[in-house]
Amino acid sequence: MRTLGVEEEFLLVTPDGVPQAVSGAVLRFASLDPPAVPGPGTDEPGGSIEKEFKQEQVEISTRPRHSLRDLLAEVRAGRELADAYARRAGARIAALGTAPQPVESTVLADRRALEIRARFGQTAREQLTCGCHVHVEVADDDEGVVVLDHLRTWTPVLLALSANSPSWQGRTTGYASYRSQVWGRWPTAGPTAPFGDGAGYHGVVADLLRSGTILDDGMIYFDARLSAHYPTVEVRVADVCLDPADAVLQAGLVRALAETAVRQGRRHDGHPRTELLRAATWRAARSGLSGELVSPAAGLPRPAVDVIGELVDHVRDALVDAGDLELVERQLGHVLRRGNGAVEQLAWRAEGAQDDEVVRRAVDRTVPATTQD
16 A cells, blocks of 8 residues: 655634744754654654744645554644644744734744745735645656546646635635645746656656756646656645644545555556646635535536545545545535634634634644544
8 A cells, every 4th residue: 555644734812813933942842852753854754843944834744654544643743743842932823824813924933944035025024825745656766657647637636625715815715725826926836747757757856857947857837747866746725624624534535646646657647737737726715614616527517526426436445455535535525514714714703703813713623632534
């Protein structure tokens, strides 16, 4: 069974719900304690608390796991650990794709981050968003590209399930995932055309670097890419999820898509044009689970619940073989009943919650006092 792992980005917020530039302090506290699990430079990737582009956020990552239940336990433990270090710095972590209130965010005080801010201007200055990235194991770059070329069709559905950023700079945007709209300003962000094989993928990356537009291959921000450090495909389209089980749902679906892709090889039915994928991704960001999505099978608008059913049917054999079908279907049922993070945030607003209360409720959902499967 393919291993998989999750990276999650979180806002650091004060007790009254305002993003706070304290990542340096949080990381210093983390560095003083022995690592709870192997981190960078050890035999296994992940299992660490790391910096992000802005000082108002941190990232956690898991180790490679085979079992979704084990992955869920590690995601929960990572959130609890990050929140414990944030508390020492007078803050909490919040799994929000964007902050609800107006924010003047602060880039890291390192050379690369400052160069990105200088080169990319307002795009970099406003870039305070939090995503969920799933890594799934592949044998080599050629197999990885088979996975990339196949799952690109389904990334809008993954975005719709995870959408958790309806607000931006003090306004309700009308989007379920406004994070994806902000993130899409970067020159390499978004869906990609098929690469064909590993050489084709690396040729595109080399051309982007040769163009002088981006600093390095760390700025390859495709919705899904080959990892530069590990033998994995990294799917980056999702918002960070309020519920840790929703992050693991993303992982289970990504692994099933990867396995389905490899089983089908290059025999799957065609590749939709990138322009159509961009439109489908925009539509998923706009309405999330509350409207229609573009059906990958038909290319037509259909109710979100029907398109999610298409995804499950598409990967059902892989889910069964991995022993993941029951957990994935149960968690999908939870999401469809209560909604994604955007639906929850808007419901809090409808109850009268202001920005600070939205953030406090998000903190409680990020690190719940009690957990259950």
